[in-house]
Amino acid sequence: MAETLQMIIDCDPGTDDAVAIMMALSQPSIDLLAITCVTGNTPLNNVLHNALRVLRVCNRTDIPVYRGADKSLLDLSYTTAHDVHGSDGLGGVVDPDPPSLDLVQSEHAVHAMLRLTKERPGQVTMLAIGPLTNLALAQRMDPEFTGRLKKLVIMGGNTEGTGSETDAAEFNFYTDPEAAHIVTSEVQCPTVVIGWETCINNGLPWDWFDKWSGTPTAKGKFVSAILHGSFVAFEQSRRALFKVCDALAMAVAIRPEMVLEAVTCPIMVELHGHVTRGQMVQRIKNTEGLPLGPTVEVVIRCDTEILKQLFEDTLAE
Numbered sequence: 001m002a003e004t005l006q007m008i009i010d011c012d013p014g015t016d017d018a019v020a021i022m023m024a025l026s027q028p029s030i031d032l033l034a035i036t037c038v039t040g041n042t043p044l045n046n047v048l049h050n051a052l053r054v055l056r057v058c059n060r061t062d063i064p065v066y067r068g069a070d071k072s073l074l075d076l077s078y079t080t081a082h083d084v085h086g087s088d089g090l091g092g093v094v095d096p097d098p099p100s101l102d103l104v105q106s107e108h109a110v111h112a113m114l115r116l117t118k119e120r121p122g123q124v125t126m127l128a129i130g131p132l133t134n135l136a137l138a139q140r141m142d143p144e145f146t147g148r149l150k151k152l153v154i155m156g157g158n159t160e161g162t163g164s165e166t167d168a169a170e171f172n173f174y175t176d177p178e179a180a181h182i183v184t185s186e187v188q189c190p191t192v193v194i195g196w197e198t199c200i201n202n203g204l205p206w207d208w209f210d211k212w213s214g215t216p217t218a219k220g221k222f223v224s225a226i227l228h229g230s231f232v233a234f235e236q237s238r239r240a241l242f243k244v245c246d247a248l249a250m251a252v253a254i255r256p257e258m259v260l261e262a263v264t265c266p267i268m269v270e271l272h273g274h275v276t277r278g279q280m281v282q283r284i285k286n287t288e289g290l291p292l293g294p295t296v297e298v299v300i301r302c303d304t305e306i307l308k309q310l311f312e313d314t315l316a317e
Contacts, residue, residue: 007125009127010036010127010130011129011246012089016231016247022314035051036068041080042088043070049088052101053099084234086226110134110138113135114138114145125150127153131176139182146186147188150189152190154184157267158195159300166275177277177278184293195280199248202307203242203243204242205242206242217316254310261299262297266294
């Protein structure tokens with residue numbers, strides 16, 4: 001019997017976040033303690049609605065949802081990912097009975113993170129699949145916060161200088177570079193980073209996606225609807241393979257043995273470059289002689305057969 005994995009998901013749903021949440025809920029070994037929300041793919045109220053909507057589809061409205069940061073640490077210009085995720089973050093697919101935001105917990109997401117990790121020191125895995133604003137705020141409020149985590153798994157950053165939001169930077173890190181810098185330079189627990197290029201290079205064939213997204217279950221119909229809203233058209237015109245970044249990060253958290261290749265090194269986030277702001281740099285050579293931060297595991301290659309199985313579990317009744 002698999003060991004129970006106590007988890008908090010910090011996210012910004014987002015179609016790929018939705019699939020990641022559903023993947024977690026499909027696994028009996030996952031004890032999902034909370035969903036903490038942050039502005040990212042779409043503004044915060046949409047994010048909250050979307051998290052509640054996913055929980056309702058999965059019949060798991062017992063899981064608490066918390067409101068987090070609605071802007072980056074410096075509150076600079078913010079760009080949604082509506083071109084990828086649709087006008088509401090879930091493909092623009094109309095919900096005839098949208099969940100009420102009254103269901104959102106009154107406790108702030110950052111306070112919930114601090115409380116839950118104090119109640120369960122060394123037991124909680126944090127899956128961070130949005131901008132890292134909430135985690136950075138938690139770290140600033142309590143410098144021992146990440147030291148109480150069992151593990152931190154981050155979807156963010158990049159490994160080859162290829163950006164998703166800019167020529168140089170991935171969306172989550174670019175949306176709040178200061179937050180990404182704080183978290184990655186001060187983290188005190190085992191940390192795994194799944195970057196943009198890793199997601200692209202560990203995708204699945206589109207014909208496999210067509211079969212998977214046609215799964216005739218309630219969950220399958222929901223996922224097919226939100227992905228075909230705008231995500232599929234956007235991705236198929238640009239990618240040779242189907243990839244869902246946040247779901248890959250979730251898969252690595254659930255089945256760490258699926259990682260076939262990784263680089264272990266300190267990383268840093270560029271804050272000042274005119275073109276490279278938000279870019280993640282692997283500090284392997286340290287030719288600049290700058291102080292090195294904590295060592296993390298940067299995932300490069302994964303077993304996509306395990307990923308397929310987890311995707312199939314996600315849509316099963």
